[in-house]
Amino acid sequence: MQAAIAKNFPAIGYKYNYFPDKAILDQPPNELLLTADERSKHDLPKDILTFFKEHGALEQKRSAGPLPPAGLTRLLLHKLVDTMVLGSTGSTVIKAQNRQVEAAAPNNMRFAQLTDRTIETAAINMLGMAVGHRHYYHFLADAAYPLMFLLEHLEPRTFPLTLLVRENLPEFQRAFYRHLLKKTPLLQLEECKANERIHCQTLYHCLAQMNSEFRVPPSEQAASMIAAHYLSAYNLQAVSEPTLKLYIARDDAKTRKILNEKFLKDQLEARGFHSIIPGTLGHEDQVQLFNEAKIIVGTHGAGLTNLLFSQAGGKVIEIFPADYIQSAYAWIAHLRGLSYAPVIGEESGAHQHFSLSQKAIGQILDEIDAHGSV
Numbered sequence: 001m002q003a004a005i006a007k008n009f010p011a012i013g014y015k016y017n018y019f020p021d022k023a024i025l026d027q028p029p030n031e032l033l034l035t036a037d038e039r040s041k042h043d044l045p046k047d048i049l050t051f052f053k054e055h056g057a058l059e060q061k062r063s064a065g066p067l068p069p070a071g072l073t074r075l076l077l078h079k080l081v082d083t084m085v086l087g088s089t090g091s092t093v094i095k096a097q098n099r100q101v102e103a104a105a106p107n108n109m110r111f112a113q114l115t116d117r118t119i120e121t122a123a124i125n126m127l128g129m130a131v132g133h134r135h136y137y138h139f140l141a142d143a144a145y146p147l148m149f150l151l152e153h154l155e156p157r158t159f160p161l162t163l164l165v166r167e168n169l170p171e172f173q174r175a176f177y178r179h180l181l182k183k184t185p186l187l188q189l190e191e192c193k194a195n196e197r198i199h200c201q202t203l204y205h206c207l208a209q210m211n212s213e214f215r216v217p218p219s220e221q222a223a224s225m226i227a228a229h230y231l232s233a234y235n236l237q238a239v240s241e242p243t244l245k246l247y248i249a250r251d252d253a254k255t256r257k258i259l260n261e262k263f264l265k266d267q268l269e270a271r272g273f274h275s276i277i278p279g280t281l282g283h284e285d286q287v288q289l290f291n292e293a294k295i296i297v298g299t300h301g302a303g304l305t306n307l308l309f310s311q312a313g314g315k316v317i318e319i320f321p322a323d324y325i326q327s328a329y330a331w332i333a334h335l336r337g338l339s340y341a342p343v344i345g346e347e348s349g350a351h352q353h354f355s356l357s358q359k360a361i362g363q364i365l366d367e368i369d370a371h372g373s374v
Helices: 002-008 010-016 044-056 055-061 136-153 172-184 222-234 260-271 282-292 303-308 328-335 358-372
Strands: 033-040 072-086 093-095 115-119 122-125 162-167 187-192 196-210 246-249 274-276 293-299 315-319 339-344
Touching: 002 282, 002 339, 033 136, 044 055, 044 328, 044 339, 072 136, 093 136, 136 172, 136 196, 136 222, 136 303, 136 328, 162 172, 162 196, 172 187, 172 222, 222 282, 222 303, 222 328, 246 260, 246 282, 260 274, 282 293, 282 303, 293 303, 293 358, 303 315, 303 328, 315 328, 315 358, 328 339, 339 358
Parallel strands: 115 196, 122 162, 122 196, 162 187, 246 274, 246 293, 293 315, 315 339
Antiparallel strands: 033 072, 072 093, 072 196
């Protein structure tokens, strides 16, 4: 109903901030400033790709084509004129077209009245969705590199530029932005409320066209840039000889817990493993721990995003319930030069909780012992 009203009566859509998708980004006076392809240097190892082809039915259902062995993202840098950024949805709207640039999900928002505010400098929209913008994996894997690419290709910058962000930023995002500001004096941060509509005469937009949502960051270089940014932000040095053995527990998670985890933990602790719950640690501590880790064991989940900070030559063992297998962290492990071993548990039940068979636990321990003998 609301979509039909907004389509037939654009003035009502404008007043209540409901816009169709698919604005044309290079329609004058907007400009396409740059197009660049970011490719990975190496494909996923054949055995790992075969594993996900055989067991990744969930991932394949979400993908349009076959699972890609490599990463490829086309980055398009646009300069947009006379735009609005909607705090309610995080969307960018090109006023002359009465359309929004893109939406993370179909536009099913309710009509909303927003308070107008104008940003005088050129801006970049980093609001993300009102719900979901705090997600650890999606910020580091999806959002961080396109922003770094955009800023890199606006250099040498001699004009003020404002990053539009949400008010309730988590620590890991604040650290990321704080370091960007430190490196770039003419860059500033502007927090935007969910009930605001921000008017920008000039807005820079980096559109990332990915070959797969599971191949981000797209390349070894992109992953290294993110890792180096955070290490520098926290004044940490990459360790020369990682030694830690980490088990990534999910005590604070609502989903995907191992029901017979105690037996696994006992076996791991006997082999010198330390159990950590990433969500209960400060972000600097997470970066440091993974940077010092030689071998990492954990269930599929956002905590494994920290593999971005691990050193080449280490190993990760990722545990899946049989009905929830995806290759996102295998890809990050590949980019960071880690050997990778997947282990499949039982089918999941309520809240995706699942058990590990004795065979699966044995496989985990065999993988650990094999790496220790290398």
